[in-house]
Amino acid sequence: GENVEQHPSTLSVQEGDSAVIKCTYSDSASNYFPWYKQELGKRPQLIIDIRSNVGEKKDQRIAVTLNKTAKHFSLHITETQPEDSAVYFCAPRGSNYQLIWGAGTKLIIKP
């Protein structure tokens, strides 16, 4: 079945610096690549997504880049703020429409 790996498991950055989280997947049929943010005790919330016909997508301080050949996609957050602290999950969609979730990255923003 689909294998999804996410790195790093924990990322600590100074407020104002950038953060990058990488996700690799194994299913070559995957065609939809979302990133979710989950705060403690809350539901996962979609923050950005990309489809396989696009290489990069940006939404204000957040961007996602996709390399389908290498089967990885990354989340980029610039000018990090305290409210960016959360756990971030990649969840590429497999060929049978289910999301396959990574183990999560805990992002810590240091003041």
Next chain:
Amino acid sequence: GAGVSQTPSNKVTEKGKYVELRCDPISGHTALYWYRQSLGQGPEFLIYFQGTGAADDSGLPNDRFFAVRPEGSVSTLKIQRTERGDSAVYLCASSLSEATEQYFGPGTRLTVT
């Protein structure tokens, strides 16, 4: 508009009991998904519905777990003979169709004592 809702928000039950968890999707969303999230882990797929039918139930861990969506809207996840290992947050999500974004409910925290 209203988002995905789930009831109850918390459920504590004794080992061996039967529980039902309910999900109300966003109105008009034809696809509905159930996931299970254990502490410190990502959600794990259980089952998804397209309309009234279960399109993929490959994630259900065993035959104690069953889900229905009789009218293509509300769904109920049913767990028989609960075990302590079933303790987790059960998340429901819905999407306009299979190929569009999934929106999550707040989850039901199930604790089996």
